[in-house]
Amino acid sequence: MRTLRYSINVTLDGCCHHEAGLPPDEESMRYWTAEMERADALLFGRVTYEMMEAAWRRPATGTWPDWMEEWEIPFAEAIDRAEKHVVSGTLDRVDWNAELVRGDLAEAVRRLKEQPGETLWVGGVTLPVALADLGLIDEYEFLVQPVLAGHGPTLLGGMHERIKLELVDRREFRSGVVAQRYRPVSAPATPAARG
Numbered sequence: 488m489r490t491l492r493y494s495i496n497v498t499l500d501g502c503c504h505h506e507a508g509l510p511p512d513e514e515s516m517r518y519w520t521a522e523m524e525r526a527d528a529l530l531f532g533r534v535t536y537e538m539m540e541a542a543w544r545r546p547a548t549g550t551w552p553d554w555m556e557e558w559e560i561p562f563a564e565a566i567d568r569a570e571k572h573v574v575s576g577t578l579d580r581v582d583w584n585a586e587l588v589r590g591d592l593a594e595a596v597r598r599l600k601e602q603p604g605e606t607l608w609v610g611g612v613t614l615p616v617a618l619a620d621l622g623l624i625d626e627y628e629f630l631v632q633p634v635l636a637g638h639g640p641t642l643l644g645g646m647h648e649r650i651k652l653e654l655v656d657r658r659e660f661r662s663g664v665v666a667q668r669y670r671p672v673s674a675p676a677t678p679a680a681r682g
Contacts, residue, residue, distance in 0.1 A: 488600055488601055489527060489528075489600045489601075489602060489603075489606055489607045490600075490606050490607065490625040490626055491596065491599075491606075491618065491624050491625050492606055492607070492609070492624075492625065492626040492627075492628055492668075493609050493618070493624045493626070493627050493628065494519075494522060494608055494609070494610055494628040494630075495610055495611070495612075495615075495628075495629060495642070496511065496515075496630045496632055497629050497631055497632065497642050498632050498634045498635060499632070499634065500635045500636055500637065502638065502639040502641060502642075503642045504612075504636070504639035504640050511630075512660075512662045512664070514660045514661060514662060514664070515660055515666075516559055516562050517558070517561075518660070518666060519562055519630075520565050522608070523565040525605070526607070526608035527603075527606055527607060528569065528571065528599065528602075528604070528607050528608070529570065529572070529607075529609070530572045530574070530588075530596070530599065530607055530608065531571060531572070531573050531574070531609070531614070532574050532575065532614035533575035533577060533578055534611065534612075534613065535610055535611030535612070535614070536575070536581065536585065543562070543563045543566045543567060544583050545563070545564075545567045551563060567584075569584060570585075571584055571585035572587075572588050573585050573586070573587055573588060574587075574588045574595075574614055575587060575588075592621065596621075596623050600623070609624070612640050615643060616643055616644070616645050616646055619643060619646055619650060620646060620648065622671075624671070625670065625671070626655070626669065627652060627671075629642070629667050629668075630664055630665075631665045632663075633662070633663035633664065650671050651671065652670065653669060653670055654667060654668075655668050
């Protein structure tokens with residue numbers, strides 16, 4: 488069964504909007520590239536899919552845009568070729584190596600997790616809240632940026648229940664970014680009632 492890992496850049500004050508001063512530097516982009524290459528498939532909501540496609544889809548000319556730094560191209564190539572699944576009730580079709588996920592979200596994601604492989608990667612803001620509430624996220628990976636945004640959407644804002652996590656990996660970058668990966672802590676089994 489594949490692990491569903493939620494991965495995102497976040498500021499120190501919990502903002503996870505891509506315009507909140509979170510542009511990755513070369514070292515963190517290498518990290519994201521390695522993570523993208525390890526993922527068997529990507530899971531996006533409509534907004535994240537459209538945003539990522541606009542930024543990282545290879546242009547029809549085959550030439551990456553001038554704004555893209557040389558060190559960003561390996562990430563662009565990795566995400567461009569990745570298998571993608573898009574949860575949307577408004578899109579009629581998708582392309583860019585993608586398929587639409589329809590129907591019951593919990594069942595659809597469980598089916599994706601049951602496919603062969605190791606990691607199913609999810610990004611974005613809204614879809615991960617629904618997946619966390621359903622108990623479907625196996626790992627949470629945050630690249631904490633040394634920035635205070637002071638505004639914008641916050642990480643997992645609107646979750647219904649608290650989720651206790653345990654740290655399973657931590658890495659510091661020269662830029663001050665800290666990559667942290669967590670797993671939910673399972674509640675201890677309650678002993679059977681004695682009678």
